[in-house]
Amino acid sequence: MWTMIEGFQSLSHEEIDALVGAPALITILVGAADGEIDREERKWTERLLRTRTYNRPKELNEFYRVVVSDFWTKVQSEMDRLPTDVDARNSALSDRLEKLNPILAKLDVDLAADLYTGFVGLAEETAKASGGFLRIGSISAVESKWVKLPMLTPIEHHREVEDEDQDFDASDDSGD
Incomplete structure (x- = not known):
């Protein structure tokens, strides 16, 4: 159950709901910044969120399991x-x-930093999902206004973290 997500015990149900709902809001903000969320944006967003249910950081796996449940x-x-x-x-x-x-x-600063980094990563991947050649240079001008989520205060880790680029490698796509 979402109320049992490790590290979120200090939050109210409403606050947890707000965090769980954030990826949907980010997807809409960036993916539909140019009007509508297209098929590629949907596909890449879903892949990224699904990888986060079992990948790094492990502390957020359960959080992302809740996020992907009925995401669309x-x-x-x-x-x-x-x-x-x-x-x-x-x-x-x-x-x-x-x-x-x-x-x-x-939240614990490292947990909050993991969430913040994940939110910005989601925004970036959603923006890159459509357009450009091999997704290179594909962030539109309207998406670039939102892709760094300027409304969120940046949060830095206190502990050392591994490079999140390992979290989702588009080159591992099996071609579906």
């Missing part, structure tokens, strides 16, 4: 409630994501 249903539900105007939608999403800062501040 959550995305669609959010899209249905958000403004249809792209600028208004992005502003609303930015405001909601900004509210994660005090929640992240309640």
Whole structure:
């Protein structure tokens, strides 16, 4: 059950829900920054989130298991409630994501840094997913405004961490 996610015991149910919902909001913010979330953005986002259910950092595996459960249903539900105007939608999403800062501040700094790094990584991979040649130079101007999640306060680790590039290697794609 999501209330038993290791490291989240100091948070209320509403705060945990906000963190679990963040990847859907980030996917919409970046993936639909240019209007709609396309097929490639959906595919890459889902692959990245699924790899995080069993990859590094291990402390967040259960968190990402909860995130991927009915992920696209959550995305669609959010899209249905958000403004249809792209600028208004992005502003609303930015405001909601900004509210994660005090929640992240309640967590152990390394856990919060892992979440922050994961959120930014998700935004970057979603932005790279469509366009460009072999996903190189594929971040559009409108996506680049949001890809670093400027509404979130950067959080740095206190412990040494391995390079997260090992977390998701697109070259390992089996060609599906």
